[in-house]
Amino acid sequence: MSFDWQVIATNWKFLLLQGLLGIGSFGGGTLRLAIPAMVLGSILGVMLGLCRLAQRSWIHYPAVLYVEFFRGVPLVMVIFWFWFLIPQITGQRLPEYTVALAAFVVFEAAYLGEIVRAGVQSVPRGQVDAATAAGLTYSQMMVNVILPQAIRNMIPSLVTQFIVLFMDTSLASIIGMMDLTKAAQIVSQREIRPFEMYLFIAVVYWICTYSMSRLSRWLEMKMSPEQAPPRLGAPAVGAA
Amino acid sequence: MAPAVSLTAFLGMHYDFHWSVLWTGDNGWWLVQGIWTTLRLSALGWTFACGLGILSGALRTLPFRPLRALATCYVEFFRNVPLLVWLFFWYFGAPQALPRAGQGWLNLHGPEFWSAVAALSVYHGARMSEVIRAGIQSIPRTLVEASIATGMSVGQAYRHILIPIALRLIIPPATNEAVNLLKNSSLALTIGVAELTFMTRQIESYTARAFEAFTAATLIYLVLCLGIAAVMDRVERHVRIPGLIARAGRADR
Numbered sequence: 001m002s003f004d005w006q007v008i009a010t011n012w013k014f015l016l017l018q019g020l021l022g023i024g025s026f027g028g029g030t031l032r033l034a035i036p037a038m039v040l041g042s043i044l045g046v047m048l049g050l051c052r053l054a055q056r057s058w059i060h061y062p063a064v065l066y067v068e069f070f071r072g073v074p075l076v077m078v079i080f081w082f083w084f085l086i087p088q089i090t091g092q093r094l095p096e097y098t099v100a101l102a103a104f105v106v107f108e109a110a111y112l113g114e115i116v117r118a119g120v121q122s123v124p125r126g127q128v129d130a131a132t133a134a135g136l137t138y139s140q141m142m143v144n145v146i147l148p149q150a151i152r153n154m155i156p157s158l159v160t161q162f163i164v165l166f167m168d169t170s171l172a173s174i175i176g177m178m179d180l181t182k183a184a185q186i187v188s189q190r191e192i193r194p195f196e197m198y199l200f201i202a203v204v205y206w207i208c209t210y211s212m213s214r215l216s217r218w219l220e221m222k223m224s225p226e227q228a229p230p231r232l233g234a235p236a237v238g239a240a
Numbered sequence: 241m242a243p244a245v246s247l248t249a250f251l252g253m254h255y256d257f258h259w260s261v262l263w264t265g266d267n268g269w270w271l272v273q274g275i276w277t278t279l280r281l282s283a284l285g286w287t288f289a290c291g292l293g294i295l296s297g298a299l300r301t302l303p304f305r306p307l308r309a310l311a312t313c314y315v316e317f318f319r320n321v322p323l324l325v326w327l328f329f330w331y332f333g334a335p336q337a338l339p340r341a342g343q344g345w346l347n348l349h350g351p352e353f354w355s356a357v358a359a360l361s362v363y364h365g366a367r368m369s370e371v372i373r374a375g376i377q378s379i380p381r382t383l384v385e386a387s388i389a390t391g392m393s394v395g396q397a398y399r400h401i402l403i404p405i406a407l408r409l410i411i412p413p414a415t416n417e418a419v420n421l422l423k424n425s426s427l428a429l430t431i432g433v434a435e436l437t438f439m440t441r442q443i444e445s446y447t448a449r450a451f452e453a454f455t456a457a458t459l460i461y462l463v464l465c466l467g468i469a470a471v472m473d474r475v476e477r478h479v480r481i482p483g484l485i486a487r488a489g490r491a492d493r
Contacts (some may be wrong), residue, residue, distance in 0.1 A: 071465075072462040073465075074461060075423070076426045077457060077458055080441070081458075084444065084450040085450060088450065167320075167323070168322070170324040170325060173324070174324075181322070181324055181325060185328070188332065194333040195332075195337060198332065201325055202329065206317060209321070210320055213320075
């Protein structure tokens with residue numbers, strides 16, 4: 001078997017423009033799905049994480065249940081739930097893109113919520129006491145004191161989760177959304193060159209995820225020049 | 241069923257639940273077969289993933305650069321590409337590259353199943369590798385020095401000291417990975433392995449009972465995942481090494 005570069009040379013534009021960026025007649029697109037999913041998932045994740053940390057049990061336990069439930073179920077299952085049940089409830093089919101986005105946000109928020117919780121808990125207790133002593137309300141304390149420090153501690157695991165989310169968007173091809181994986185499927189069926197096609201998109205996915213992890217390392221360096229892990233130190237001096 | 245009924249009432253729907261579709265006709269048997277295939281797939285994938293993970297994780301901590309670089313390439317490439325792409329690659333692409341005899345064997349022994357095993361073990365092997373590496377690196381250096389000082393070779397130190405201790409330290413993150421692998425085995429439906437999710441879809445398409453079929457599968461997955469976590473929690477408490485456990489680094493993925 002010889003490696004056929006020609007098939008990549010003729011199809012890479014379709015794969016990258018339509019599959020990765022979603023520019024073209026099919027809609028969809030891996031990045032057009034991943035970026036909104038990350039933003040919306042983070043918002044829901046912060047809310048979930050804060051709910052898990054809440055004192056009141058009627059806020060705390062639903063959040064625990066939510067997180068434990070979605071961490072125990074495969075993502076495919078969640079996508080199928082949305083895909084088959086939304087038509088039953090609303091009576092009409094939603095586009096694949098919307099279903100995939102909804103499923104990703106709901107599913108990934110459970111994981112992001114856990115990261116937010118761990119990040120908030122990594123902020124030294126003294127910061128909470130100091131903020132309370134300074135007379136800040138709960139929301140002032142969270143927004144101005146705790147979350148900025150927590151985000152710095154969260155960056156490594158947050159980016160790791162974003163990378164996982166980015167890779168998970170390939171599952172949207174199962175319900176037929178046009179993303180990088182679906183585009184490669186179509187091309188490889190037409191050209192009967194699966195080896196080259198799947199290896200090519202593997203490299204494309206890898207370039208994206210690898211640059212994300214480089215970016216995270218750079219961010220980490222930039223945000224903590226003193227190198228010492230903040231949770232071990234005495235009061236974090238000059239914290240953002 | 242009460243919450244589901246009240247939910248549907250709240251949404252203004254009319255849906256009659258027919259839970260009996262889960263066991264009438266062939267459906268019950270399909271579910272059982274699906275669970276069995278999921279478990280077989282996960283167990284085989286997990287075994288190979290652990291082997292690959294231990295090997296490459298140990299290589300990544302060796303004081304010998306070429307081997308370390310080799311293991312790093314494996315880990316960085318395979319865990320940063322979606323599992324679904326690997327599944328398609330191993331199922332549609334890789335057999336092309338095999339010799340005739342290998343293709344023949346594969347076609348006789350169910351190419352879907354073994355491609356899924358290959359994809360799961362190579363992908364999760366790369367992820368396990370990170371867990372094992374963190375485990376080995378969390379062992380105090382003095383232990384390595386002591387084992388070398390008693391006259392062990394590097395290989396013996398890994399075999400008798402480092403890897404056994406690391407394996408006991410990493411049980412919590414490794415359990416996490418095992419649960420992930422079980423959940424990820426559901427992706428095998430895309431290449432036609434008749435595992436639990438595949439069978440659920442089959443029941444759904446034969447009976448048009450999406451609610452019942454997906455509820456059943458969701459609950460089964462939950463029970464399996466929580467079951468693994470509970471069993472491994474007991475194992476972990478049983479083999480815990482006092483004083484060392486807090487040092488074990490957690491690989492986040």
